[in-house]
Amino acid sequence: MKKTTTPNRVRAVTGRIAQTIPVLFGVVVISFLLTRALPGDPAAYFAGAAASEESIQQIRVALGLDKSLPQQFLIYLQDLFQGDLGQSISTGQPVATDLANRLPASLELTLSALLISCGIAIPLGVLAATRPGSAVDHICRVLVTAGVSLPTFFTGILLIYIFYYLLGVAPSPLGRLDFIYIEPDHVTGFYLVDAAIAGDWETWVAALKQLVLPSITLALFTLAPIARMTRAAMLSALSSDYIRTARASGLSDKKILYTHAFRNALLPIVTTLGMVFSFTLGANVLVEKVFAWPGIGSYAVEALVVSDYAAVQGFVLAMAVLFVILNLVIDLMYTAIDPRIGFDSQ
């Protein structure tokens, strides 16, 4: 039964996007105020080792920090409307350029980690749910506990130690590409996609090799919530009335499991995935540091440490936009999975 028609959906999506505007404005205001509330004086920091009071003042003027807060905010808003996120002092680049370079790096890493993680966690969760108390269930529990209890930087260093240092099978952990390759032309910023577009398969393989260890590290960390949620959702679905009815109607086990139980269990799994995705994107700082991955997490942390206002604000804004998109996508997926859920009912 298909209730939602396409124009309807378009209208609903536009409505949802319109709803996000006040949210984004709120994010802009809060990120602006929070960065200003950070202790520390960026002018003194960037004036360098042997700066005098006079030179610190010169830098304060150069950075526009001598103006009042409302004035600074208005200038920031004006720039923002022109698509100018400001200039990061710590990297010396426009924030927009930095984000355009680093966000794809983080997204590529996070998405491939989630792909691996889902590929393992969902089947594992389903298996564990269909055979509760069995060996598979125990393996699932051990793996999940181990994955979540090992900090990512530890797993990362351990993997480097074994596969790079001892065995020598992994490439040098030198970021997204080994130094002998030249990065593919910038189209999407995802090296795997860009190299494929350029038809440069050597670079594609090299980029993939660099991606393996960090994405496994992140995947191990994200296994737990996905596997546990799959198991729980499957268990509750399998014990529900409609499954009993389906069994009574004599449907095959396979049909019951995949068509009826799994599809219904998908909703909480997708919700969890959305959450896992968002926290992984922000939380992969440590993996980025260990693998010299030029991602957005380490960028934000470096910027915070030195009170680099523009960079921190740009990061927060980019993340806010990303989360809005993510929530929208997840909502759309809900309606695809379960037609009973329409935008109107929310």
Added chain:
Amino acid sequence: MKTSRRQFLKISGGVVSASMLPFLKSVPAHAAGDDVLVAVTGQTINSLDLHRTGTNRASYQVAINCYDRLVSFGTKDAAGGGLAYDYSIIEPELAESWTVSDDGLTLTFKLKPAAKFWDGAKVTAADVKWSFDRAVSVGGFPTVQMKAGGLLRPDQFEAVDDETFVIKLDKPSKLTIPDLAVPVPFVINSKVAIENATDDDPWAMEYLHKTPAGSGAYKVAKWASGEQIVYERNDDWVGGPLPAYKRVVLREVPSPSTRRALIERGDVQLSFNIPNKDAAELASKVDVFSTPIDNCMHCLCPNTNFEPFQDADVRKALAYAIPYEAIFKTAAYGQGAPLWGGESEINDIAWPRKSPYYTDMDKAREHMAKSKFADGFEVPLSISLGLASWMEPTALLIQESLSQIGIKTEIEKIPGANWRTAVLVEKRLPLHLENFGGWLNTPDYYFFWAYQHGHLFNSSNYMNQEIEDLVNATLHMPVEDPEYAPKIKRMFEIAFEDLPRIPLWQPSLNVAANGSTDYEFWFHRQLDARPLKPV
């Protein structure tokens, strides 16, 4: 047999041509093998222009590798292995020769006639003048550093003809010529810069930020902040002997563990600025150069704004209570040079030098008993989170030791961005750790910054009229002057008696090399790629 990449690069560098390389989009083969140095560092380069506001320390290396100065320092063997710059010898870089007038007020430089910028234009005195004008005009750190050498205003610089450049000083100073060899007064291709300057930006800060225009030994082939910088050799360089490496790839790897794995495996030939712990542990596996940093020391600073520290006996009690040996082993892993247990008589003018204090809890208690604070007191001991690797273990050991003489401390950790403001600008921390290093290597220069009242690194708010007079008298005085040494010795005596800074140890800059040699230590503590050679 499995071919490692290094071996592979060596083979391909010699025999295989670019077209035969299996990598479609990889670097050409001539740039592989012994011609290429791959180095790693934990620091980020945030600008290619040292004069720009907000340029960080790591970026100074671009000024060194890509630009020339009029003069440079000589080279000597370093204490911790490898080479080091020699402050006592001034060598030509862009200048062929120079003369100083009898009154010491006029310096005349003759430029090398063959010196050319990367675009082929001749390096002229006008370029030197424009670059110097820029350094004294843009404000911030470059202007402060120029001032240290008595270079204050554009009207002090004159381009007499294409190859003659004159500096006029307000007063003669021994610091002027050494100050021309620090990274700041580098020479820019002024024609290129002026073409790219705007009314808002007369010094072409935006352009040179990303596009260097110099005459130096290396050009920047590629720069991605947060990832890497790639240098390519300028074969027409006249500033010194042609560097051995045609291409230098410097990758940024934030994690020290990853850097260590890379250098141990030999996939990179140099790891710059490694932690003390790695320097101690790697020494048996690869070449480690651990050079004590000139004119620099880690110290404990009691702030005289805090009442108990106005008492000389309390300050001496501190100096006798510090567990120097344990700190040197735990926080420095034995790298650097000890600065305690020296002779009480001062016979030379070496600085930093061992203080006459050593760990003696009985003497510490005696001094405490003699002081007005015999019952002890409480004081926060402040450290910077940005420098936690040495400050945290040091602070913990000091805390433990001070508790035995009745001084109760609580360790206050201050985030890196606030540290400078709190410790150097506001000077409000009662007891803290500090490390200042002077680029110009004379004791008076150190005392100027760290012991004179109101100066930036005098974080103890120390004020002693005799020190003020001695520093003012010696700062510009030639080292050979018969009055110089006695005055400096007197300064040392007062410093050790008054103890506004209690020396702990002289830190080192550690570099690991695996397949590369002739590393040279510089006071600016950045990688100079020019003297490096393959093994």
